[in-house]
Each structure stands twice: as C-alpha cells, then as structure tokens.
Amino acid sequence: MEQAVLEMVGISKEFPGVKALDGVSIHVKRSEILALLGENGAGKSTLMKVLAGVHQPSSGQIKINGKEVSIHGPKHSQELGISIIYQEFNLVPHMSVAENIFLGREPRLITGVIDRRRLRDETRQWLEKVGLTALSPDTLLANLSIAEQQLVEIAKALSFESNIIIMDEPTATLNEEETEKLLNIMRDLKKQGFGVIFITHRLEEVEEVADRISVLRDGKYIGSESIKNITRHQMVTMMVGRELTDLFPKLQGPYEEPALTVERLSVREYLHDINFTIKKGEILGIAGLMGSGKTPLSKALFGLYPHKEGTIKVGGKTVNTPREAIDAGIALVTDDRKDEGLVLGMSVYENLLLPSYRRISSFGVLHKRNKEKIVDRWIKALNIKVHHSSVEVGTLSGGNQQKVVLGKWLQMDPDVLILNEPTRGIDIGAKAEIYQIMKELAEQGIAIILISSDMPELLGLSHRILVMSEGTITAELDKEHFDQETIFQYAAGGELHV
Structure with a gap:
C-alpha cells in the first residue's frame, strides 16, 4: 500500500x-x-x-x-x-x-x-x-x-x-x-x-x-x-448503527381551512407582490437560489421586516410586528441557530423558556414548577440528548441545538411554524427525527412553511412548493409536478407557473 x-x-x-x-x-x-x-x-x-x-x-x-x-x-x-x-x-x-x-x-x-x-x-x-x-x-x-x-x-x-x-x-x-x-x-x-x-x-x-x-x-x-x-x-x-428505511415519512393531506394568507406583500428591495395561502396541516416548501428572497420572506412573515404594501393574516389577525406574529400564533426557526435562534451562553432550560416568559408569568412572577414542567416536557417530546437542562446549549451537538430551537417555539402552541433551513449542518439520524416531528405537527393541524436549499428534503416533505426568484414567486407546484429540473428552471427566473 x-x-x-x-x-x-x-x-x-x-x-x-x-x-x-x-x-x-x-x-x-x-x-x-x-x-x-x-x-x-x-x-x-x-x-x-x-x-x-x-x-x-x-x-x-x-x-x-x-x-x-x-x-x-x-x-x-x-x-x-x-x-x-x-x-x-x-x-x-x-x-x-x-x-x-x-x-x-x-x-x-x-x-x-x-x-x-x-x-x-x-x-x-x-x-x-x-x-x-x-x-x-x-x-x-x-x-x-x-x-x-x-x-x-x-x-x-x-x-x-x-x-x-x-x-x-x-x-x-x-x-x-x-x-x-x-x-x-x-x-x-x-x-x-x-x-x-x-x-x-x-x-x-x-x-x-x-x-x-x-x-x-x-x-x-x-x-x-x-x-x-x-x-x-x-x-x-x-x-x-441502525436501518433508516423511510427517511421522509408519509404525509396525510392538509385540512381545508386556511392557516395563513399573504396578499400583495412587498418589502423594500427584498419582496415584490407576494401572494399565497397555506392550509392547516400543510407543509409548504419554499425553493430558490441564494438571494431569491426566501429568508426575507421568513422574516417578513414574522414581522421583522416592515412591509410597505400588502397584508399578512392568521385567523383574522393582521401581523405587522414580531409581537403581533407571536400573538397570532406564528413561530420562526431561523437559518442561523447560533446567532439568531439561541443564546449559546445560556442553558437549555433558559433557551427553551425564552419566548414564553410573558405567557407563563402570573403578575410578573414565574413559578419554578411551571417552568420545570414545560422544560421537561419538551426535552422528552423532542428527545433532546442532554444529561441536565442546566447545561449550556452551546455545548450540544447541532441536531440537539436545533431541537432546542424547535422546542422553544412549539411550547408556544403555534398555528404556523416557519422553518428556515431546519436541518442545515445536522446529521442524518437527527434529520430523520426532525422530519418525523414535522409530520406529527402537520397531523395536529400546524401549518409548516419549509424553506430549504436541500432539494431531496423539499421534494420529500412538501405538499406544495413555491419557487422564488429575485423576490417574486415564479412557480407554484403541486406534488404531481415536483422535480429538481423544473424547480431549478423557475428558480433561475422562469415565468410564473401555477
């Protein structure tokens, strides 16, 4: 040799x-x-x-x-x-x-x-x-x-x-x-x-x-x-160390009732005349090349980008700010978990509770038993591998960090969950677990917006896919018309296709 x-x-x-x-x-x-x-x-x-x-x-x-x-x-x-x-x-x-x-x-x-x-x-x-x-x-x-x-x-x-x-x-x-x-x-x-x-x-x-x-x-x-x-x-x-037979779980069809409606949404130079509706229990994929507007869309839906035109509505509530988004039942898992999704120097316990302090406090007082109950529930439900909730979240693996981000929003009982690159940088076993969690959430009626540059992930998990290019939607594809070549064609600036 x-x-x-x-x-x-x-x-x-x-x-x-x-x-x-x-x-x-x-x-x-x-x-x-x-x-x-x-x-x-x-x-x-x-x-x-x-x-x-x-x-x-x-x-x-x-x-x-x-x-x-x-x-x-x-x-x-x-x-x-x-x-x-x-x-x-x-x-x-x-x-x-x-x-x-x-x-x-x-x-x-x-x-x-x-x-x-x-x-x-x-x-x-x-x-x-x-x-x-x-x-x-x-x-x-x-x-x-x-x-x-x-x-x-x-x-x-x-x-x-x-x-x-x-x-x-x-x-x-x-x-x-x-x-x-x-x-x-x-x-x-x-x-x-x-x-x-x-x-x-x-x-x-x-x-x-x-x-x-x-x-x-x-x-x-x-x-x-x-x-x-x-x-x-x-x-x-x-x-x-085990067989992973079905990486992408089989999905049920979505409910008929709409969960979120976006009409004529425009945000500065990022987004132009965005229109779509997502139903309860639906996983809506968002595809596009870098710079297509996918991430600005996720932030605009959460109220982080003020929009000069258009409306975002969840169950009759209009969303303009992050507080309004949270109150309306929108949760955002960003594509940068280390800088935007977590406070790495804080514990798993503290990170899981971050968005909910306003909701779980009573006259400004936080009860220890209530907090521990919430934390224990999501560590078990999401199979977060940590020997104690007091451990700094920055010491966990990428997959477990992502589950903490998911947990902190899921305990807010959202109606709409926006996942931007939810499995970036995590291993195949953790991916399979997160895909199963997504399936179960959709079956509970939660609408999921899945923004991903992983094409097999988009094709394997979405009921529908919207394709973006230069801040506009260039295609809306149902499952019968999914394929990588078609998506790339519209991502590169093809004509609007519904």
Missing part, C-alpha cells in the same frame, strides 16, 4: 467523565479525498482538534509521512503541514484579504516594515489557486460573500504550504453553484497531491468527490470503504 501522508492510530481522548474518542484509527494518502462521516457527537471534531494540536490525545500515535510526531499546539500542527478549515471561519472582518491570509506572517522589508507589494503579489498567487483571480488583495473581508470568504480560508490554508487539508462542513452555507465550485477546488487539490479530509453530512457530495469514507460512531471507529464499493444507504447504516 502507498504510504499514507497521515496516519492516526488508536487515538483515545478522555475528558472528565467522558471518553470522547476510543481507539480511533484513520489514514489519508496523497492525492486522496477521505470523507470522515458520523452523526453529531460521533467524535469527528474532537479527532480533528487532536490533529490540530488543540487537544492532546490520552493515548495513540500520529504519523506524518510515516514518521511519528507529537503535536504540541495549533502553530506546530501548521508547521507539520496540516491546515484545518473550520465551519466557523477564522478570519478578521475589518482587515483586508491579504492581511487575513498572512496574518502574523506578513513579508517584511529589512527595516521591519511590512512589504506591501510582496504581500499583494503573494496573495494574488494564492487567490488564483482558488479561482478568485478578479479579487483585489486589498478588499475588506467584510465586503465578501460567504462563498468568497470560504475560498479566502482555503487560500490561507494553502499559503502554509500544507500537505494535509481538513475541511469541516465547507458547503454548509453555500448554494448549489457555489458548492459545485468548491467541490471542483477539492478535485484540483487532489490533483496537486494534497491529502484532503472532508467532513460533511451531505452524502451526495461524498459520492461526488470522495475516494474513500471512514465512519465514527459514539467516539469509536466503525470502518472504512472505497466509495466505489458502498451505497448511500450503507453509509447511513454505518453512521447511525
């Missing part, structure tokens, strides 16, 4: 009361893309932090190009040729692209002053490798799109002249076009001889670019397989 550029052999890592890794072994060769798979909490991030020098292993060996090494910290990891691109970017918004790429390593003149010309020239070389040829090195990072910032992160990683590139959920915030561009860059890195470790929950991307998979579950190594010799179904079974 060709010598691996990286081997991690028998890696274990223990924290007080927790064995996060238990004898894990993986390897990656030059010119190979290894997909590291597993549910949230499987140990992937801990293993990568060991590789990055953030954590010291309790036991085990790390070999680079066949030579055993001890990694003493993040800087030492980089010196050994390892670069990790985390899901949360390690960039400084108020600095330029060049300053971000060479932060702390700026080329200097003999006088000690930064050599600006050389800094720009070297930055252009690395930007060219990731396809950002038109981008000026002097551009402020804050002025870039998320996709461009992602590519700057990759350029920064390459500038360390690494042999091993680890990408942690690199496509989680990208649209379809941007994702394809990033996958092509991964293919180019492979051709240039890099060993790439690709961490993702999107198995269609694994099938597209990976050469091999390795699977972790509950901190243990489960197995590896060539991508040519394994099906997507087999990957899922390895990850969750």
